[in-house]
Amino acid sequence: MPRALDELAAWTARRHEEAIDPGLPIIDPHHHLWHDERGRYLLDELLADLDSWHNIVATVFLQAKSMYRRDGPEAMKPVGEVEFANGMAAASASGQYGATRICEAIVGHADLRTPDIEAVLEALVAAGNGRLRGIRHGATWDDGSAAYGRSFSPRYMLADPSFRRGYAALRRHALSFDAWIYHTQLAELGGLLREFPDTPVVLNHVGGVLGIPPYVDRTEVFESWRARLRELSVFPHLHVKVGGLGMLYCGWDFHTRPLPPSSTELAAAWRPYIETCIELFGAERCMFESNFPVDKQSCGYGVLWNAFKRVAAGYGDAEKTSLFHDTAARFYRLQGS
Numbered sequence: 652m653p654r655a656l657d658e659l660a661a662w663t664a665r666r667h668e669e670a671i672d673p674g675l676p677i678i679d680p681h682h683h684l685w686h687d688e689r690g691r692y693l694l695d696e697l698l699a700d701l702d703s704w705h706n707i708v709a710t711v712f713l714q715a716k717s718m719y720r721r722d723g724p725e726a727m728k729p730v731g732e733v734e735f736a737n738g739m740a741a742a743s744a745s746g747q748y749g750a751t752r753i754c755e756a757i758v759g760h761a762d763l764r765t766p767d768i769e770a771v772l773e774a775l776v777a778a779g780n781g782r783l784r785g786i787r788h789g790a791t792w793d794d795g796s797a798a799y800g801r802s803f804s805p806r807y808m809l810a811d812p813s814f815r816r817g818y819a820a821l822r823r824h825a826l827s828f829d830a831w832i833y834h835t836q837l838a839e840l841g842g843l844l845r846e847f848p849d850t851p852v853v854l855n856h857v858g859g860v861l862g863i864p865p866y867v868d869r870t871e872v873f874e875s876w877r878a879r880l881r882e883l884s885v886f887p888h889l890h891v892k893v894g895g896l897g898m899l900y901c902g903w904d905f906h907t908r909p910l911p912p913s914s915t916e917l918a919a920a921w922r923p924y925i926e927t928c929i930e931l932f933g934a935e936r937c938m939f940e941s942n943f944p945v946d947k948q949s950c951g952y953g954v955l956w957n958a959f960k961r962v963a964a965g966y967g968d969a970e971k972t973s974l975f976h977d978t979a980a981r982f983y984r985l986q987g988s
Contacts, residue, residue: 653899653948654906656690660699663951666911670704670953671960675971679710680979681855681892681940684739684754685717692944694739694748700943701751703953708976709752711983712736713829714760714787726765733759733778740782756983758785758829763817764808772824784983786821787829787855788814790836796863797833797900809839818847827851827982833859833900834872837879844886851888853982856895856942857924862902869902877927884931890982891928893937893974896921897946897955905949912950914957925962934970938979939963 654662685692701707720731736757743753759775761768763786776783792803808814809832821828830840830852837858844852858880866872883889897905903920905912928937939959943952950958963971979985 656692656696656944656947659944659947660696663911663947663954666913666951666954668914668954668957671914671957673704674706675960675975676706676708677956677975678938678979678983678985679707679941679943680756680853680938680983681713681894682710682943683713683715683717683945684736685715687717694742694753697753697943698748698751700947700952701749703951703956705953705956707751709755709980709985711756711758711784711979712739712754713758716760726762726767726771727774729760729762730771730774730778733757733775733783737778737780737782741780755782755985756784757782758787758827759783760788761786761817763788763820764811764813765817766813768817768820769823772820772826776824776826783826785827785829785851785853787831789831790839791831791833791859792836793833793861795861795865797861807839809836809843815843815846818843818850822847822850827853829853829855831855831859833861834876834879835861835866837876837883840889841883841886844883844889848886848888851890851982852886853890853892853938854883855892856898856940857891857893857928859900860896860924861900863900867902873923876924877931880927881931889932890936890938890978891932892940892942893925893928893959894940894955895942895946896924897942897949899948903949911954914954914961917950917954917958918961921958922962925959929966929970929974934966934973935978937974938982939974 718735719728740754790808792806
């Protein structure tokens with residue numbers, strides 16, 4: 652079971668590392684904010700994690716069913732989350748919370764199967780006040796352990812005609828799509844990419860590699876994941892977020908240890924997945940992500956970025972700049988970053 656955020660704060664504080672290459676500019680293109688039954692992770696908590704001597708210049712907020720509107724039509728309730736994220740961005744833009752531009756871009760949620768999707772997207776764009784860049788409608792589905800405690804969208808949702816009608820509207824509103832699926836579903840994404848070549852897509856969390864029953868043969872899972880990812884790499888409008896490997900779904904044991912792992916340990920475990928993504932897609936289509944506070948179940952924020960830097964140490968300066976900054980800036984159209 653996931654640990655509470657206050658427990659994680661105390662646990663991750665037991666491992667401190669000086670930042671590797673502290674001047675390297677970083678855009679964190681995937682983090683969440685919430686205050687609900689999952690605990691409190693708002694601006695102060697995020698800033699406490701960012702205080703790790705890494706040069707985080709900007710962040711991208713990703714939907715997580717936070718601060719939905721209490722009342723009104725069901726399809727319009729996610730507008731509240733974009734309003735909330737825009738408020739966090741406005742507070743950050745005041746300069747009173749440091750130099751990092753928090754929530755400089757926002758990815759909201761819309762049920763793309765909604766008949767009146769145009770009105771929903773218009774409301775989301777308005778709520779973003781110029782910051783909304785994309786939509787995430789998670790399509791994760793599994794009948795194994797990954798289904799525990801989760802409510803999924805219908806199986807094969809990406810092929811649903813009603814979903815694709817809504818997906819077609821993204822381009823009309825200049826919005827990208829964040830694809831959140833498990834590695835077992837990667838083949839399903841190909842049809843969507845083929846039908847809509849003009850909608851930019853970024854695959855979340857290296858494609859959702861599972862490491863919990865029945866996916867316990869890590870070698871078999873890795874080979875299957877890599878083969879499916881290779882098939883998707885031919886689509887030039889597909890990018891990959893390299894991270895999310897600290898989620899409990901991935902099946903590592905880091906969360907069971909009395910001390911959090913070091914960046915050296917994380918780099919050793921994650922290297923094959925990171926290097927495969929970069930090999931298949933190139934640095935210009937890959938972006939490192941924190942996925943905090945979800946990945947805090949496995950490690951601290953500063954240690955996570957050190958792990959990425961250890962894996963990237965053998966790449967050239969231009970590739971590092973893409974992986975840590977430029978790919979995210981280009982994909983999410985962050986002009987000042």
